[in-house]
Amino acid sequence: MRITPPSGWWALPLGELWNYRELLYFFVWRDIKIRYKQTAIGAAWAVLQPFLTMLIFSLFFGRLAHIPSQGLPYPIFYYSALLPWMYFATALQNATNTIVENQRLITKVYFPRLALPLSAVLSGLVDFGISFLMFIAMMIYYRIHPTAALLWLPLFLLLAVLTALGVGLWLSALNAIYRDVRYVLPILVQFWLFASPVAYPSSLVPERWRWLYGLNPMAGVIEGFRWSLAGAGHPPSRLIFVSVSVVLVLLVSGVAYFQKMETTVADVV
Numbered sequence: 001m002r003i004t005p006p007s008g009w010w011a012l013p014l015g016e017l018w019n020y021r022e023l024l025y026f027f028v029w030r031d032i033k034i035r036y037k038q039t040a041i042g043a044a045w046a047v048l049q050p051f052l053t054m055l056i057f058s059l060f061f062g063r064l065a066h067i068p069s070q071g072l073p074y075p076i077f078y079y080s081a082l083l084p085w086m087y088f089a090t091a092l093q094n095a096t097n098t099i100v101e102n103q104r105l106i107t108k109v110y111f112p113r114l115a116l117p118l119s120a121v122l123s124g125l126v127d128f129g130i131s132f133l134m135f136i137a138m139m140i141y142y143r144i145h146p147t148a149a150l151l152w153l154p155l156f157l158l159l160a161v162l163t164a165l166g167v168g169l170w171l172s173a174l175n176a177i178y179r180d181v182r183y184v185l186p187i188l189v190q191f192w193l194f195a196s197p198v199a200y201p202s203s204l205v206p207e208r209w210r211w212l213y214g215l216n217p218m219a220g221v222i223e224g225f226r227w228s229l230a231g232a233g234h235p236p237s238r239l240i241f242v243s244v245s246v247v248l249v250l251l252v253s254g255v256a257y258f259q260k261m262e263t264t265v266a267d268v269v
Contacts, residue, residue: 027119095168166250214242
């Protein structure tokens with residue numbers, strides 16, 4: 001059976017994905033099991049990675065560079081930003097490589113190819129949940145009480161998921177055709193890290209450039225996480241508005257490009 005792209009750029013295979021929801025669940029569960037297979041400490045890596053990074057950031061950017069922390073303890077300031085960032089970076093990497101890693105399956109069995117990057121993005125939520133438990137323990141230790149802003153957290157998390165999916169759709173299709181993408185990805189993620197308010201607050205960005213800074217959708221996500229989890233700063237209203245607009249453009253164009261390249265991808269892999 002030859003795969004043909006949808007007739008319209010706007011066509012979303014939501015019905016087809018729903019029909020294959022059990023397969024999507026299998027992909028998510030498989031990604032989770034493979035991630036920690038034959039590891040000594042298993043899912044504890046989901047906590048260790050952001051925790052150790054938080055310690056390094058707290059030492060060098062906090063104690064030594066004295067970066068403003070919006071009145072928060074440095075561990076809380078950095079960990080609340082590393083929560084969405086670690087999820088995004090891992091989900092983006094997994095989504096980018098998923099087509100190439102499943103090339104044998106793609107060439108033998110038909111299923112909606114969109115399920116592969118989608119499962120890669122959704123499986124990262126398990127790691128996010130585990131690392132979030134550590135943040136709760138840190139909040140208790142520092143006696144920081146959540147506020148009503150916590151109700152906005154699911155929306156910021158959804159924005160992080162859609163950002164990873166939108167960019168991942170572009171990169172996964174490109175990676176199947178141009179294998180240079182695998183070498184560019186680590187550089188892109190590293191640059192994106194320092195272009196996002198992980199190691200510093202977005203308040204350090206001059207006001208006249210704030211709208212341009214908001215073109216990075218993770219800027220709104222990270223500032224939103226800090227505000228909703230720790231009550232630091234102000235609601236990122238202008239920043240989040242620009243970020244949401246960019247995410248919608250990335251997601252719609254990413255789905256359209258991914259579907260357009262399905263025939264080419266199937267032939268290349």
